[in-house]
Amino acid sequence: MGGGNDKVGYDAVVIGSGYGGAVAACRLSLAGAEVCLMEKGRKWEAQDFPTDTLQIIPELRMENRNLGVNVGPKDALFQLHVQDDSVAAVACGLGGGSLINAGVMIPTPVRVRRSPKWPKEWERDWDVCEAAASAMLRAQSIPGEFSNAKVMKEIAEEEIEECYPNLLKLSINFNAEDSQSSTKMGSCLACGNCLSAGVFGTAKILFQSERRGLTVSDRLGYGFSCNGNNVAYLAGSAAPLNGQGVKKEQFSKIPFQDRPGPSISSSYTSSLGFTIQSAVMPAAFPSLLFKGVTTYGWPIGYWFLHGLIDKMKHMMCAKDSQAMVLNVMGHDESDGRITLDEYTNNIYFCPPHDPLLKRKIQALQRLTKRLGGILFMSRYRSTSVHLLGGCNASPDPSQGVCNSNGQVFIPDCPSTVHPGLYICDASLIPCSIGINPCLTIATAAEHISQNLVQDVLRHKNSAHPPQFPKAEVASQIVxxxxxxxxxxxxxxxxxxxxxxxxxxxxxxxxxxxxxxxxxxxxxxxxxxxxxxxxxxxxxxxxxxxxxxxxxxxxxxxxxxxxxxxxxxxxxxxxxxxxxxxxxxxxxxxxxxxxxxxxxxxxxxxxxxxxxxxxxxxxxxxxxxxxxxxxxxxxxxxxxxxxxxxxxxxxxxxxxxxxxxxxxxxxxxxxxxxxxxxxxxxxxxxxxxxxSLELKQKPYPPSDLHEIKTVDGCTISCRQWKCEQNQGKQRIPVLLINGYITDSFCLPTEPNDLVRTLVDKGYETWLLQTRLHPHHPSNDFTIEDIGKFDIPAAVSKILELHGDSVKVHVVAHCAGGLAIHIALMGVNRSPPSTPETNCPNHSSMRKMYTRRMCGSLRHFW
Incomplete structure (x- = not known):
């Protein structure tokens, strides 16, 4: 994105390449803006997609919160999230959900557009935007009816309550209509190897941005919908369903109309608020997953026996029984929630309440009775491949995350938005759609792109400094x-x-x-x-x-x-x-x-x-x-x-x-x-x-006092006066070294004890006993230091400050032993302490009895 003195290369950055991101990037590019499109995962060509079970396993990642297990590469094509009694599926790669999407293009139902949650601003140009989105996606009608569509047409109106067929188009090229672009687009072979899915990306990006300081509405993550999605598998039917995908080597042997057809070729919506679609099982998918591993059989008690019989037929090269997938959608309450775990940084979701679940299961059971066979229903309450909401569009930040133009609210100022920050995907849809939401998402993206393009071009052509990061700023945010x-x-x-x-x-x-x-x-x-x-x-x-x-x-x-x-x-x-x-x-x-x-x-x-x-x-x-x-x-x-x-x-x-x-x-x-x-x-x-003295503060000035002890030995005591505390003189501190003679006065240390005490306002005395190398060598013991040297130093302090002064003593190592000897000598009774052995005995006793030795700190 640029760095150093390089020019920033983009007017807009689009994160995600699904139906919403693709529309936004396309419209910006056509308007002349420099666009950077970012997507997680690899680019997929038609020949790269897995065509058998062994190829699909490396392209599958499962994150099972119930078991605490994450299996598969993070950039796998298929991403399954299992949490509690719900499953959600998303795709990873350039193209987003469209990589494994059935590409079903159904206009947004009138019931949805009349919902109180639906932004009224969208209705002003919704039909125009819907037509533009359909044209861009090149939605085409299915050429003829395939087997499962014919079967559904015969029984749907009788078995699904008050239902009607949907006008179904697919964003797939059947070579039946003229191409609107010179861009090469592969044609559908009616092999039955397509799926559908959704994404969690936008909510995760905003949660992470909120951690880093972006102010976002408290409604982030709320209003999540699974679009009332459930999946079932009908197997063992005698009807000519032909709902199993064929392998590549079989294409030339089967006429086009006799092939399974596209993933979804028929759709029926009940007036109760749910839709049932017949779908084809891709050849790469292991059917055992749909026969008891992740499902339960109905009628109860027969599904296991059916599986054994079906497997034996397959091994004996007998004709397999007919099967197909039944995809169910509906209107849920849109009251689910998406959250981001603070520690694992994983997205967690709670699915919304689905009041139509019982009705949908009953409708599937009626279809199974009519067609015969075993119905394998998902063990999960919600099996979602159409995720919506979480960053809902709304009039103000108290109800959603962004406005009808996709601009993210600043919650402290309801009428203001973050400049240049837009949401343009399924996460802003505020309610369930009830049918495949692909065209609805693309239509919303068309609406948002109108304002987005104007915003980008206005900044690009403005004479004022752009609000987008310049090179030096961009280099700090990458x-x-x-x-x-x-x-x-x-x-x-x-x-x-x-x-x-x-x-x-x-x-x-x-x-x-x-x-x-x-x-x-x-x-x-x-x-x-x-x-x-x-x-x-x-x-x-x-x-x-x-x-x-x-x-x-x-x-x-x-x-x-x-x-x-x-x-x-x-x-x-x-x-x-x-x-x-x-x-x-x-x-x-x-x-x-x-x-x-x-x-x-x-x-x-x-x-x-x-x-x-x-x-x-x-x-x-x-x-x-x-x-x-x-x-x-x-x-x-x-x-x-x-x-x-x-x-x-x-x-x-x-x-x-x-x-x-x-x-x-x-x-x-x-x-x-x-x-x-x-x-x-x-x-x-x-x-x-x-060189160090030039950089450090100079050592405080001091006076050196030479003292004669009563036994004739010469010692010295260095005094540092404190001039900054003349008004309130603090108690003098006497420092007594041990065998190491420079424990307290260290000129090369910026924070030695002498400097620290003087800075705090204490007058500091450092006793240089007969042990100090500056004094003549002689025979002595530590007892001599306690008997003669310490009393002499204290006498000097009392001489300058008076007999009523208190003295703090800080002693180290052998100095600590010496001060103990001095104090114990004070406490001896006069008959047991000869005057000649402790000539200064009276002054020490006087200091002790008057509590002149205010505190003793002994460092070993």
Whole structure:
């Protein structure tokens, strides 16, 4: 759809190529608009359709919600949805439902056009649009009567209550009428291999768009109709029904009039509100599905025996009994509902109430009695191949999703619509039709196309900026993986391309990352500035990342990488001996959520690469969800590990692309050699600190106090005054290190404890005991620090602030033990604590009894 600086190539995008989408695309194209027609599935030619059972099985997908089973490819031609006591069938491929549709063209009944749900605006030009749709679809009359039509004609008026025959035309070329176009159109062979179906696509697209921010009426999914559809199979009749499709090799042996005929060749409508049509069973369909697997037999008790006898006749090459399919439609209540499951992203539906179901079954039973044989009725209450509604046309958003022109309502403003967004298929039909709805759908599409064409041409010819996305906007709304691919292509030409697959667990849940890394294509301007003081790894070890992550515990669909970078030889300034492989990925989901995935492979120079394999193939990962719009919903924040298996590593090496792949492998191995074997640090520590100090805030100024203890040892105490809190002085904090002398004062750390305390308004004291390397070495114990050094430091604080001040003490490791010794020395009685052993015993006791030591925090 365009990207970069390319011009947007289309004035309109039509999603779906069934009866509605085909009409809209045709009218737009004839008006001179540039049209993009999008459809799920493949293009089918006449010779591609399955002609036997073995060919039809791979082209069938069944989604059974009752059993929780999905079988078959997602782009299969036939799509069956089984839910509760209902079945719905749709098609997948270029042409939509027309691929497997019987192509029955019957005008919309007057009863439907008088319904209060029917848009009154449609009546203004309905007959004109209906004639235009019929002409475009080249509807033709059936040349003569075929066997099942003759039989139905003899008995229908007697067995179906108050019925009348329908004026039946098919959108099929019988070579009986002149063609209206030079377009080549195959002729019907009367072989009996056609079906009918409908779609769920529009409702699913709008549900998904609503998740991503599109405002849609609350009536989305309501008003769903199955068109009162049921299917039955009549077998074992003595009448010449000839309702079984013939195989291709039999065509030349059977005259045209003696063949089964098109899928449907007769139709009778009862005044009660239902229609019964005789149909032909395609040769590719397994008849056992209609003889007990998905049906039940009537009369009860005979159907199983009939199946055995019929099978034996077939094996003995005897004449098979006659059979045909009976297709039933009617007027249901149109009160069903379509929903989209939040977790599985699958469409679920609840069929409408069918008040005529009993009457339809009784009519079928009367036909069976007259013709003889066994009637196999569907086990499901609704077996629908004509789906309608769910995005109903209505006067306002409180009753439907779109107006009579197909424009989608903005629910907050009843009189306004989303510009440029139209519905133009069966989903806007607001009620059941009672007969085959193909011509009704095409007629509604003709009506909508009139306004749609004007809208598109108005924007195309307008001097104002179009409301359709320009190139730079279009590049942001296309699929994330396409946008990332475009981004990678427009970056610096990569020298090496690596494909890597890692699997593992995040938060205990399975996760797989499929990465495409383009090394040498990364923009390193910022990195050059950030790392100008240290030794730079080769640019071939850096690059951009595309691909996707599969993490179904969080998102059902793939998480596409819309931006990512990798550095295979990153060095932390604080750990110059350790090598890191750093990954930073921004992920986008189909639900609109965004995530950041950061990962590191950590390679430490221990034991000459004994852990080298584990470290170079283990990515330590953190996944964080980006909180947009300050949502109060708990955000995802997970940690885990992804691993590169030996098999995937070999695949990555084999799939290496680029003219510098050999150089890349050498550089990567050299970095491992330096880390694990030579164990040489990276970077220059001498020039490292000044460059960091320029970027960080300067360390707070301090005063150094030298203190003489009573046992003659010299110690020091560094004081950081807090000038920002002069009005309300906080309690001084005394920090006591352990054996590691710089636990609290770390100039290279932006948020060490000293900086943090000073920023919070605390006067901070850091005790440098006789253990500190700046003091002369001498023999001492930790007990000496507790007896002499800590009391001396506290005395200095009391000297400056007065005897009434409280002191917080934060001690680490051996410092914690020392402060305990100091406090326990205070609590000893004077006779058991000689004055010479604790000369400052009185000042410590005084501080303790007056609660001068306000709090003690001990960090082990």
């Amino acid at each position: 699929k994330p993986e396409l946008r990332m691919t475009k981004k990678l292509e427009t970056a610096v030409k990569p020298a090496v391309i690596i494909k890597e697959t890692m699997t593992g667990y995040l938060g205990g849940m399975p996760c797989t990352a499929h990465l495409t890394m383009k090394m040498g294509s990364r923009n390193n301007k910022e990195s050059d500035e950030a790392n100008s003081a240290i030794e730079e790894p080769h640019l071939l070890l850096r690059g951009r990342v595309g691909g996707h992550v599969v993490f179904k515990a969080v998102e059902k669909d793939k998480l596409y990488i819309i931006d990512g970078e990798v550095d295979m030889c990153r060095v932390d300034n604080k750990t110059p001996y350790t090598q890191y492989m750093y990954y930073h990925l921004i992920l986008a989901s189909s639900s609109g959520s965004r995530y950041v995935l950061e990962g590191k492979k950590i390679m430490n120079p221990y034991l000459l690469a004994m852990y080298g394999w584990k470290e170079t193939t283990t990515l330590h990962v953190k996944l964080t969800e980006i909180n947009r719009n300050n949502s109060k919903v708990e955000m995802v924040d997970l940690k885990g590990e992804l691993r590169l298996t030996m098999a995937n590593l070999i695949k990555s090496l084999i799939s290496l692309e680029g003219n510098k792949k050999g150089r890349f492998v050498c550089l990567l191995l050299q970095s491992f050699w330096r880390t694990y074997i030579l164990q040489m640090p990276r970077g220059n520590p001498i020039c490292l600190l000044p």
